[in-house]
Amino acid sequence: MNNKEIVAKAIFDVVKDDLSLEQVQQLLENPKSTDHGDVAFPAFSLAKVYRKAPQQIAADLAGKIDGANFEKIEVVGPYLNFFMSKGMISANVLQTVMEQKSHFGDSTVGNHGKVPIDLSSPNIAKPISMGHLRSTVIGNSIGFILEKIGYEPVRINHLGDWGTQFGKLIVAYKKWGSEAAVKENPITELLRLYVEFHEVAETETELNDEARAWFKRLEEDDQEAIGLWQWFREESLKEFNKIYDMLGVSFDSLNGEAFYNDKMSEITDMLEEKHLLSESEGAEIVDLSAYDLNPALIRKSDGATLYITRDLAAALYRKRTYDFAKSIYVVGNEQSYHFKQLKAVLKEMGFDWQDEMTHVPFGLITQGGKKLSTRKGKIVLLEEVLNEAIDSAREQISEKNPDLENKEEVAKQVGVGAVVFHDLKNDRLNNFDFTLEEVVRFEGETGPYVQYTHARAMSILQKAGYEENAAKNLQLNDEESWEIIKLIQKYPETILLAAEKYEPSVIAKHAIKLAQAFNKYYAHTKILVDDEQKEARLALVHAVAILLKEDLRLLGVQAPNKM
Numbered sequence: 001m002n003n004k005e006i007v008a009k010a011i012f013d014v015v016k017d018d019l020s021l022e023q024v025q026q027l028l029e030n031p032k033s034t035d036h037g038d039v040a041f042p043a044f045s046l047a048k049v050y051r052k053a054p055q056q057i058a059a060d061l062a063g064k065i066d067g068a069n070f071e072k073i074e075v076v077g078p079y080l081n082f083f084m085s086k087g088m089i090s091a092n093v094l095q096t097v098m099e100q101k102s103h104f105g106d107s108t109v110g111n112h113g114k115v116p117i118d119l120s121s122p123n124i125a126k127p128i129s130m131g132h133l134r135s136t137v138i139g140n141s142i143g144f145i146l147e148k149i150g151y152e153p154v155r156i157n158h159l160g161d162w163g164t165q166f167g168k169l170i171v172a173y174k175k176w177g178s179e180a181a182v183k184e185n186p187i188t189e190l191l192r193l194y195v196e197f198h199e200v201a202e203t204e205t206e207l208n209d210e211a212r213a214w215f216k217r218l219e220e221d222d223q224e225a226i227g228l229w230q231w232f233r234e235e236s237l238k239e240f241n242k243i244y245d246m247l248g249v250s251f252d253s254l255n256g257e258a259f260y261n262d263k264m265s266e267i268t269d270m271l272e273e274k275h276l277l278s279e280s281e282g283a284e285i286v287d288l289s290a291y292d293l294n295p296a297l298i299r300k301s302d303g304a305t306l307y308i309t310r311d312l313a314a315a316l317y318r319k320r321t322y323d324f325a326k327s328i329y330v331v332g333n334e335q336s337y338h339f340k341q342l343k344a345v346l347k348e349m350g351f352d353w354q355d356e357m358t359h360v361p362f363g364l365i366t367q368g369g370k371k372l373s374t375r376k377g378k379i380v381l382l383e384e385v386l387n388e389a390i391d392s393a394r395e396q397i398s399e400k401n402p403d404l405e406n407k408e409e410v411a412k413q414v415g416v417g418a419v420v421f422h423d424l425k426n427d428r429l430n431n432f433d434f435t436l437e438e439v440v441r442f443e444g445e446t447g448p449y450v451q452y453t454h455a456r457a458m459s460i461l462q463k464a465g466y467e468e469n470a471a472k473n474l475q476l477n478d479e480e481s482w483e484i485i486k487l488i489q490k491y492p493e494t495i496l497l498a499a500e501k502y503e504p505s506v507i508a509k510h511a512i513k514l515a516q517a518f519n520k521y522y523a524h525t526k527i528l529v530d531d532e533q534k535e536a537r538l539a540l541v542h543a544v545a546i547l548l549k550e551d552l553r554l555l556g557v558q559a560p561n562k563m
């Protein structure tokens with residue numbers, strides 16, 4: 001039980017006949033300063049029932065409430081200020097964490113409902129961008145968070161492996177490419193070809209017709225076209241997998257856009273049957289003016305399907321395959337309009353489950369204030385960023401802890417952790433400007449700081465020869481530990497909030513606060529001194545280690561025991 005629940009219960013026992021437990025709970029307030037206790041109850045709303053002044057009611061209640069869990073109950077005018085008994089609460093909280101370990105904060109809210117999460121979804125033959133990194137780490141973390149509250153996440157990498165750009169790529173490859181060059185350096189070479197196509201096509205516009213023709217062959221299952229496409233896809237995936245391995249991210253499905261090739265005619269048939277398609281300059285569209293949206297373009301005049309057509313097929317496929325409780329799309333802010341149109345078309349088709357589909361957008365990463373664009377070949381290569389972060393971690397470890405075993409593995413965990421945490425610590429909708437120095441910074445509110453705090457807690461336990469044993473006194477009364485206890489107490493609701501808002505930053509912020517509170521405690525307290533509270537202090541250290549590790553796990557970040 002959290003403090004509010006404990007206070008609500010104590011008040012309810014006295015006012016049972018007049019207020020429900022929920023009513024009491026809703027009236028409770030968080031005092032602005034700790035001088036006014038941990039929880040406050042304003043007595044105004046009982047004035048009518050009891051026909052007395054609120055001040056009088058507050059005073060009466062104070063005399064009747066069972067004080068077992070409170071240090072004191074103060075009456076200040078019409079307010080009752082409850083000061084929790086630190087000893088009772090800390091014992092209770094620590095006991096719970098010792099019992100539940102990393103399962104503390106788990107819940108069954110999700111009831112095993114399946115939740116497809118559309119994440120990462122880079123485009124074949126192009127490098128994974130920083131935007132795709134954001135989608136990957138945010139989506140991955142949301143998966144862990146939802147799993148913790150009882151959902152079953154299904155991580156889907158909706159690869160951008162179809163579309164007219166493959167016509168362009170085939171043309172460019174046939175004109176200027178070679179097998180050896182692609183094999184040597186797949187993504188760089190494919191990107192070079194793609195960029196070259198655009199440059200040349202600016203003057204030689206007939207290249208665009210050739211590209212369209214090749215895409216058509218692709219859509220018609222032409223052997224040569226399919227062969228090249230498949231090869232580009234495989235080579236690209238090999239490169240992507242290097243990054244996914246570094247990040248420790250895996251997927252349950254790699255069904256990308258191409259997978260829906262043979263599933264789009266069902267969609268267009270349905271649209272036709274429901275008289276939703278209309279013609280516009282030879283193309284087929286769905287009118288969405290009722291939603292204040294531009295029409296959705298479903299089929300071009302040459303018969304080619306579009307991004308949204310494939311997303312319609314994918315949405316239906318996911319409903320049928322997973323019978324999802326929710327369906328989530330972790331895709332940049334700039335595609336918000338697309339997802340509005342997607343949901344609107346599904347709604348027009350009569351699918352009420354589109355209500356359960358949510359676009360989870362995120363802000364843009366800029367560099368020097370400018371948007372990053374692949375087409376011009378300007379791009380921060382993710383692999384380079386990760387490698388630089390690992391280098392920087394290796395350096396710092398060599399300085400601080402030269403004798404550390406498995407230095408290389410820890411450098412990876414810390415370097416990659418820094419990049420991931422940096423991405424997740426701010427509200428996902430915030431835009432941010434990317435500088436490598438900022439990402440590999442280890443002080444302040446960073447992943448390595450949290451990892452380091454976890455390792456510190458682990459080393460204290462090791463030094464103490466800490467062993468858990470059941471019956472012991474876990475009461476703590478000091479101010480510094482109380483700050484930690486309150487953060488632990490808030491854990492379950494923190495997880496629920498993060499899940500409800502699809503917001504990993506809620507977890508990251510909790511981790512930082514907990515790490516800061518713990519470091520303050522560590523600076524103030526002789527943890528290892530032999531007295532009757534030593535066991536309780538060690539249990540607190542243990543609880544902090546458990547929760548920091550769990551916070552990091554939920555973010556997709558490793559927690560080495562030593563660093």
Ligand code: ARG
Pocket residue numbers: 118121122123158159160311314329331
């Ligand atoms: N491949 C797309 C891009 O890089 C993202 C795909 C997002 N997922 C989806 N179902 N539309 O922009």
